[in-house]
Amino acid sequence: MSNTNYLNVYKGANSVQDYFNPDSAPPxxxxxxxxxxxxxxxxxxxxxxxxxxxxxANNVKAMPALNLLEKGVVPGKTKTIIEYSSGSTVISMSLISRVFHGVPDVRAFLSNKTSLAKLRLMQFFGLDITLFGGPSQPEPTDGRGGIRAAKRMADDNESIINPNQYENDDNWKAHVxxxxxxxxxxxxxxxxxxxxxxxxxxxxxxxxxxxxxxxxxxxxxxxxxxxxxxxxxxxxxxxxxxxxxxxxxxxxxxxxxxxxxxxxxxxxxxxxxxxxxxxxxxxxxxxxxxxxxxxxxxxxxxxxxxxxxxxxxxxxxxxxxxxxxxxEYFPSITNEALTRVDLYRYDEAWEKDATTALPLFLEVKRLGTEEEVLSKLPKGVTKGSNLSETISLKDDAVIIDIRQPGDFGEFSLPGSVNLPFVEPLTASPFSDPVVLEALWLKLEEYFRGPHNEVVSLLQGRRILVLCYDGDSSRVATSVLRAKGYEADSLRGGFQGLGDLQVRESRSHYIVANGQRSKQGITVTREVELATPS
CATH class of the missing domain: 3.40.50.1100 (Rossmann fold)
Structure with missing residues (x-):
């Protein structure tokens, strides 16, 4: 047993073999x-x-597996290794057979009562698995079980070995x-x-x-x-x-x-x-x-x-x-209900500022005066506001407004469709787990099997989701993306639109985030809406 590798470093062509070998590693x-x-x-x-x-190999069976395969594998002749094992022995064999002997075909015979986690662990390490019924720990001499089946296969084929941890003295001698x-x-x-x-x-x-x-x-x-x-x-x-x-x-x-x-x-x-x-x-x-x-x-x-x-x-x-x-042995999980909802991914790229989102979905239909256009934009909310006379929805786009019908009726972006999933005074779903759970379940149920008219409306179109504050629409975007739709949400929601104003340009409209004064508009941010050529 080596005492020289105190730094626990393994180099060269046989580095992994040395890493696995107790004779070249610290105890x-x-x-x-x-x-x-x-x-x-x-x-x-x-x-x-x-x-x-x-x-x-992270288990006590590693050293027996080393000893069994060192004594059992015939170089150039052994092509397959079969072992009845509940997990650790055959997993160790799968690693050691590759590292030391270049034999990747390792097969595990085991009980059908083995847990799914352990079965997947074996698959993870590349093991070919065959399950057997009967006792989870059969007697080694029971001809009906997997232990005997593995031995018979090896007896019938010279290219197969069955180390047989249950009868092979090289198993326990590894600890000696x-x-x-x-x-x-x-x-x-x-x-x-x-x-x-x-x-x-x-x-x-x-x-x-x-x-x-x-x-x-x-x-x-x-x-x-x-x-x-x-x-x-x-x-x-x-x-x-x-x-x-x-x-x-x-x-x-x-x-x-x-x-x-x-x-x-x-x-x-x-x-x-x-x-x-x-x-x-x-x-x-x-x-x-x-x-x-x-x-x-x-x-x-x-x-x-x-x-x-x-x-x-x-x-x-x-x-x-x-x-x-x-x-009783484990700490509880706060907001455990969230393990069953909000299951899909989010992406920052799907949450867009108004200045980025509006040009992707809207275009100028006809030019108007500055006062005419400004009068149709929301401030707080201006009742009866309607931009449809001057700005229209692009043909390949759709806007889903998930506010309540009354608020939708007071102001909506052109071409919007109202699907009222959220209330105006409801807390953000990201600050109240109960709200998130209820909203996600409603969205999941609705878009899992939506009505035909909704499918035809969404299919093949780019979707913008609008809510009161932007958070509920972000959840809706996550659900829609999981269903295969190209959806985005508007950061800040309807509140984010409240600061936007529009002024006329010769060839385009500019939507600006600013304030009106006696001298005109103080522009802090602009977005260009393209006009038809």
Missing amino acids: LPLVEIPDRLNPYRRDGVRIYAKMMTMHP RWTGPQILRQLPEINLICAGTVTGLGMFFKEAKSSVFRLGVCTAPGDRVPGPRSFALLAPVEFPWKSAVDHIEEVGSHDSFSLSLDMCREGIVCGPSSGFNLKGLFQFIEKQKAAGKLGEYAGEDGEIHCVFLCCDLPYQYINEYFDKLGP
Whole structure:
């Protein structure tokens, strides 16, 4: 095992291989859990997490996968690798087979009861998946299950190998080769090791430091934790696990997920099987303390140094955490209703100032005097204002005004269509989640299957949406864009139009943002409306 790569840098043609290889990397971290996670610290118990999650493959199965494929792949002959696996082993194999052996065809056989998140994770890593019915953890010798099916396929085709983690001694020997030596180097004073069936680590410490107590953990009968097996399912396993373990604790899923969650929130990021191991350790310590025997496990320094394995990361099990633990374990979400609405994207380019938007949608129909045009523009709102005599909607455009009919009747841009979705005094949808939810649901329902006349009105046209303040029309634009329409909203809405004024030019109109005075118009911003040639 190399001690030279302290800077953890990998270069050259074999950089990724060296990155994955425990012999060319620093040992995986060993982290003492904080006292707030250790209820036995005052009893002289120190507990360390061996972070198998920190291998590049992010799980405890990476080293077995390395060992299995190193011994199993035949260069130039092996074309396909098949493994029955609940996730971590075959995902590690998919990475290692490419990195070390140039074999991209890795196939996963697994239970049809596997979560969708884990199935997608396997697809993400390029695995070909075949599902099998029956027990989620079949006995290795059951000819009806996927374990035997994978073995048969390999037996029938020399280009296929089935490493078979359930019967291949190279599985547990990986921990004799790498994990055990790492732990002993990092913590020579170790007194207790805790890890699932603990076969590899148990066999290593039996030879390397026989005083170390070897604690195994199994799932409670009738329960399930991703990865570990129940004691009953260990019976047919042919590994020398019985001689590798001094005691076995049984742990349920609720405690496994709960302790894992506690560790994650304290910075020891790990999945449920890690909480499973820690709970098994807690149970054993509690029993020894109650029996007055805890001191028997102490080392020369008077303390008990315990190591448990952190096996994988929590992310693929997120939904299961919520299912197993319930909402009381998690903070609530403010405005949670918004997770079900306002689901489409926004784009700043779809929200346009009046000076930019109006020339895209309107054109001058005929020239008039300055006073004639100005008298038709809104100030506050001028009742009866109408620009249709002088300005018209372009042929390829449509304006949807979502204000109320009364306000629409007092003033509207030429060619506008009134679809009254919002009230004048309603709060902005971006400041009131209730308003946003109600508005979005109305828009979504209306434009999901609009009436034929609306479809014909919108199809193939550029759409400008106008509301009171610009915010509701921005929501409407998001919905319309999601339905495939080319829609924009007017920034500031109808209020933004209230500051605009128009004066005559020889060949065009200029819409200006300013104030009238005795001397005329003080122009602060102009927009040119093209006149027909």
